[in-house]
Amino acid sequence: MNTYECLQDEACEDGIEVVDYTFESDRIKGLYCDGVVAIREDMTIPEKACALAEEMGHHGTSYGNIIDMDSVQNRKQERQARLHGYNRLIGLAGLVEAYEHGCQNRYEIAEFLEVTDEFLEDCISCYRDKYGECKTVDNYTIYFIPNLMIFKKI
Structure with missing residues (x-):
């Protein structure tokens, strides 16, 4: 089962209905409203x-309706939802797992974690804002600045 199928199962368990949808705008990838998630049907699995x-x-x-991104409160809610997505699909543990799997660059990490390159880049940027230069997890140090690097402590 791929990541998308696993997420669909989790959504169902949480009482969220997931439907494929044809959006008129190419900018919309997904939309949530009252327990229903509409996902653009013509996208790749990642x-x-x-x-x-x-x-x-x-x-x-x-x-509430958070479509208006001029509102600070709406932008905060959007950021929280994105952070939730980053943590769910990538997380610090996922970066470590990709390192242990032998991934050498961002493209390999994205492929291993079954996410898009853009999503991984946005996640790293978000983690850089949240954690700063680096974050230590167990015996690993994950550097976000200047580039993503992971080191295992011996």
Whole structure:
């Protein structure tokens, strides 16, 4: 089962209905409203997984209509939903797992974690803002600045 299918199962368990949808705008990848997530039907499996993870984040963290990004409160809710998606699909543990699997660069990490390159880049940027230069997890140090690097402590 791929990541997208696993997320669909999790969504179902959480009472979220997931439907494929044809959006008129190419900018919309997914949309959450009242327990239903609409996912753009013409995307790749990793693109769908990334969109679904974020929309599932809206289920748990957002309230009301947050489409207007001029509102600070709405931007905060959007950021929380994205962080939820990053943590669900990647997380610090996922970066370590990719390192242990032998992934040598961001493209290999994205492929291993079944996410898009853009989603991984956005995640790393978010983690850089949240943790700063680096973050230590167990016996690993993950550097976000200047580039993503992971070191295992001996």
